[in-house]
Amino acid sequence: MTQIKERVVELLMKRDGLTDREVTDLVLGRGAAQQSINQICRELERKGIITRTKKDGRIRNFVAKNTTISIISEHQQQIIDIPKNGEYSLSEDVIKKHLENWLIENGWKVQIAWGHSRGIDIHATRENKRWIIEVKGEGSRPQMRVNYFHSILGEILQRMDDPEAKYSIALPDIKQFRLLWERFPSLAKKRTGISILFVDSNGKISHKE
Numbered sequence: 773m774t775q776i777k778e779r780v781v782e783l784l785m786k787r788d789g790l791t792d793r794e795v796t797d798l799v800l801g802r803g804a805a806q807q808s809i810n811q812i813c814r815e816l817e818r819k820g821i822i823t824r825t826k827k828d829g830r831i832r833n834f835v836a837k838n839t840t841i842s843i844i845s846e847h848q849q850q851i852i853d854i855p856k857n858g859e860y861s862l863s864e865d866v867i868k869k870h871l872e873n874w875l876i877e878n879g880w881k882v883q884i885a886w887g888h889s890r891g892i893d894i895h896a897t898r899e900n901k902r903w904i905i906e907v908k909g910e911g912s913r914p915q916m917r918v919n920y921f922h923s924i925l926g927e928i929l930q931r932m933d934d935p936e937a938k939y940s941i942a943l944p945d946i947k948q949f950r951l952l953w954e955r956f957p958s959l960a961k962k963r964t965g966i967s968i969l970f971v972d973s974n975g976k977i978s979h980k981e
Contacts, residue, residue, distance in 0.1 A: 776800075777812055778912065781835070782863055784822060789832045798865050801887040862944040862973060864909035868894060870975040871905065871942055892931060894942070902937040904928070905969065910944040921952045928966055938967070945970035945978060953980065 779799050784790060790798070792813055796806035813833050816822045823834045868884050871894055875882050880896040880903065894905035906928045908920040924941045932939055943949040953968050961967075961981075970978040 776808070777816065779863075780809065780812055781816065781821060782909075782912065783865075784833055784835045786863055786866060788834050789827070791830050791832055795833065798887050801889045804887075862910040862946075862971065864893075864907050867907050867909060867942055867944065867971045870971050871907070871969065871977065873975065874977045875903075902934060903940065904931050904934075904937055905940045905942050906931065907942045910946065914948060917946075917948050918952065921949065925956075925966070929964065932964075939965060940967045940969055940979075942969040942971060945972040945976070 776799060780795055783795060783798055787798075792806050792810045795813065796804050796809040799809065800806075813822065813824060816833075817824050820836055823836055824831050825834060826832075865886055868886065872882050872884055875894070875896050878898075880898045883892075883895040885891045885893055892904055893907040894903075896903040896905065906924050908924045911917045911920055921943070924943070928939050928941050943953075950970065967979060967981045970980065972978075
């Protein structure tokens with residue numbers, strides 16, 4: 773549950789003013805039951821982390837105007853500080869949206885699994901070519917990013933069932949992810965054929981083979 777709370781806060785830091793329904797679709801998947809998100813948002817409001825205001829006839833969620841938001845981890849009993857300064861703004865769905873725009877501009881047809889929907893994160897096709905892309909967001913802590921990097925490599929390897937397809941991972945364009953990619957053995961890159969797409973907050977895409 774704590775991880776979901778973190779995702780809700782990180783999402784609202786990037787896209788303030790979402791309704792519970794919109795948050796549910798982006799965090800849990802389109803059409804998912806919103807009761808748990810409603811409860812989380814009410815709890816975050818009680819803790820002063822967000823405010824809930826009726827606008828345009830619907831209740832919308834806004835991050836409180838404090839500079840640092842702390843979420844208490846129920847499992848690790850520690851405080852996780854998330855600065856409200858845009859540093860942790862590249863969520864998984866934001867990256868998917870940037871990639872969708874970039875791929876379409878380059879002539880690809882795109883299918884995307886938004887939120888926690890099952891399946892390939894991004895499945896792009898152009899003529900008889902396929903491009904499979906797995907995506908991870910920025911995360912709020914260095915160790916979380918290391919875990920994301922290892923996890924996404926495992927996910928893309930499990931997708932490799934077509935010898936003709938192209939396979940890539942996509943991550944936020946930040947120093948830690950670039951260093952992790954540089955340290956990933958060249959032989960492993962060559963043998964697997966995996967490439968990486970770095971995405972920055974402005975939607976700029978950097979493709980590294």
